[in-house]
Structures are given as structure tokens and as C-alpha cells.
Amino acid sequence: MKNKPYAWVPSLYLAEALPYVAVMVIATTMYKRMGLSNTDLALYTSWLYLPWVIKPLWSPFIAAIRTERWWVLLMQLLISVGFAGVAFTLPTAFWLQGTLAFFWILAFASATHDIAADGLYILGLSTHDQSLYVGIRSTFYRIGNIVGQGLLVMLAGWLEKSNTVPMAWSISFFVLAGSFLALWLWHSMALPEDPTKAQDPPPALPVREGAITNDSEGKAVSQIHSTPSLTGRAGGGSFWLALKTFFTKPHIIPALLFMLLFRFPEGQLVKIANPFLLDSVEAGGMGLSTESVGFVYGTIGIIGLTIGGLLGGWCVSLHGLKRWLWPMVLSISLPDLVYVYLADAGQVSFLVVNICVFIEQFGYGFGFTAYMLYLVYFSQGERSTAVFSICTAMQALGMMLPGMIAGWIADHFGYLQFFWWVVACCFVTFAVSALIKIDPAYGKKLS
Secondary structure, eight states, X not given: OTTOGGGTHHHHHHHHHHHHHIIIIXXXXXHHHTTOOHHHHHHHHHHTTHHHHHHHHHGGGHHHHSOHHHHHHHHHXXXXXXXXXXXXHTTSTTHHHHHHHHHHHHHXXXXXXXXXXXXXXXXXXXXXXXXHHXXXXXXXXXXXXXXXXXXXXXXXXXXXXXXXXXXXXXXXXXHXXXXXXXXXXXXXXXXXXOOOOOOOOOOOOOOOTTOEEOOTTOOOEESSOSSHHHHSTTOTHHHXXXXXXXXXXXXXXXXXXXXHXXXXXXXXXXXXXXXXXXXXXXXXXOOOOHHHHHHIIIIIIHHHHHHHHHHHHHHHHHHOHHHHHHHHHHHHXXXXXXXXXXXXXXXXXXXXXXXXXXXXXXXXXXXXXXXXHHHHHHHOSTXXXXXXXXXXXXXXXXXXXXXXXXXXXXXXXXXXXXXXXXXXXXXXXXXXXXXXXXXXXXXOOOO
């Protein structure tokens, strides 16, 4: 079984998605239900992006210390303990300090698991199997998103009907801990034994239809792997060489501005969208139940995001990224207006909320394709995979910083004014998009 990719690739990428979703999405919903202000929950959960920002610093040492398989199993066990820790501390008087401590552990363990899992994918599969299973791994990553921000949140909402809020979420995290422990046990048997074929990292591949897919907050699942050249056996020197290559590339200033500021509106919106849906109508929110929010974002939202991402990849494969850049910029920006409509309209039907979320997530999935493909485009050349890893670190930083201030703006000015502010911030996206240079032929499907 250990030599059968179908036995471990799907479950490995399900396991990669769950802790990321828990830290980045579920935590925000949980803290809102626990009574934390938007100011505090946005600040605290935005800081949790930090491990993904600094991940390239320790990624060179993963394979140098132990094998990728060893790291995957250790991190999965640690993640299971982290989920149990959140569950244990939720009903206590020190729930905020306790859960934040365990979420920090989860964040670092999840980022390390990402490095090791992607490295194992490269080392454990032949080049043919890597291409064969890329769609499967992306699909199971999406399933992980649905399970996390959909089914788990819906479970917590269902439990809230017969339990206190802390106990309902505690039970939900115990379920998550048990599920992850089961994944750890399975992977202890199914993962390939310490692969040693040690391929050279693949060069940046020609972008083709479906090459880029997105999760709920844009963490890329790409055919351009971000880790191999940083997790290789060469050690830490590869990172500094990659960093030098990154900062000496042509047009680095416009590229940096694009990486950091393209998602400036989205970095704020993503932290307040769920609290807005959960808040009472009197407080300016939609007054939805936890169960309903889990359904809206965990099913309808993911469907819209997936369709938009697939359509974006197909369009670029036909005509190239340059031709589709501005339609995609508009696509990721204009749908933010649906939140202005919802905040201004007040209480609307559940169907209308679902339609609005679908429109916003579809537009985001379609537009985010341009962002990820530009990162791949910029990473071409020397040490492409290592440079791409640094690009994704900049992407995480671009989400972390605006998210920190989002809650304060929403609390001090109200939801309606906050969403108008997000729409105004879209001009930042327009400005940085106008700065970048793209080869007109880039992204077209090779004949």
C-alpha cells in the first residue's frame, strides 16, 4: 500500500487543508461566537499568518534534519494535540489565552506540514504520477475546505442549539482532533518509506488550463511547487541564494507592490465577512446562525470559488494572462459591492445572502487566477521554485497586514462604512495592476 499513491495523496492533502482552514477561517467564526470584538478577533487571527510569511526561513532545514515522511507524521500528531488543546481550553476561564496559544502551535505545525507534504509529493512520486495526481490533490484540498469551514462550522452551529457556545465549539474541536489522529494513524501505514530518489526541482512549467486552483483564502495549490528547492538536501544556503535572486530580478519594485497590495481589499474583507453575517441585525449584521454561515461559506462559497478559478484558468489558457488581467482585476474587485448591498439592505432572505456570497466568491476565484499566475510568471528563471516560495510568503504578508486593521475599522465606523472603505481600497488593486509588465504570450496553451 505504501507504494500506491492513491492510498496517501488524497488523504495527505485533506490533512494539509484542515489545519490551515481551522487557523485562518474557523478561528474567526469561533471567536465571534465567543463574544470577541471585531477589533480583537481580526488582529489576533491576522497575526496567525506569520508562520506562512516566514516559512521560507526554516524550510531548508526540514529535509536536512529528518525525512519528509518523519516531519509529516510528527506535524500531524502535533496538529491533533493542538486541536485537542483548543477543545480543552474553550470551556475555561482562560479560554482566549489558551486557544490563541494552541492556534499558534497549529499555525507553525501546519506551515511545517505544508513544506514536508509537498516535498514528499515530489520525492515520493515519479514525474508522471506528479502530473497525474495534481488534480486529485487539488480536489481533496477543496474537500478539506468544505469539511473545515462548512461541515465543522455547521456541526458547531447544530451543537449550539443544545449546549453553551463554548461547549459546542469544544466538542467540534474534539471531533477535529480525533479525525486528525485517525489521519495520522492511516498515514503511519500508508505513506511511502523515506523516498530517496531526490529529483532536481522541476522548472517553472508552462501554464495551462486548470494549473492554478485556490482555497478559501487564496492559498495556492499549484503545479509550480513552492517547496522542493528550499526543502532539498543542500541546507540553508539555498534560501539566501533564492532571496538574492528574488530581490535582483527585473522590475522587482512593481512586482513587490503587486504581491503585497493586490489583495489589500480582500485582506480586510475576509476577516469581517463571517462576523458580519453572524452579527445581529441591530448591530448592522445579517443575524445568521452559525449553522447557516457554515453552509453559506462552506458550500455555496466554495462552489463559486472553484468555478471561478477553473474558468479563470481556462480563459488564460486561450488568450494569455495579459489579455485577461484587467477583466480579472475587475472581477476580484467589483463583487465586493454585494456586501455594501447587504449591509445597506439589512435583513434579507437567506437565498439572497447565498446569491451574494456566490457572486463575490466566484469573482474572487476568477480574479485571483491573475494574481497567482503573475507569481508564477515572476518566478520564472533561475531557482524558480524557491523564488515562487518567497512570492507566496509575500502573498501571506499581503493578507496579514490589512487584516490587522479591518476589525478596528468595522467596529469604529460600522459595517456599511467598512464595506464602502473596502470598495474604495480596490483602487489600490487597480494602481498596482497597472505597474506590472507581462509578456503577451504568457499563459497561452502550448499547441
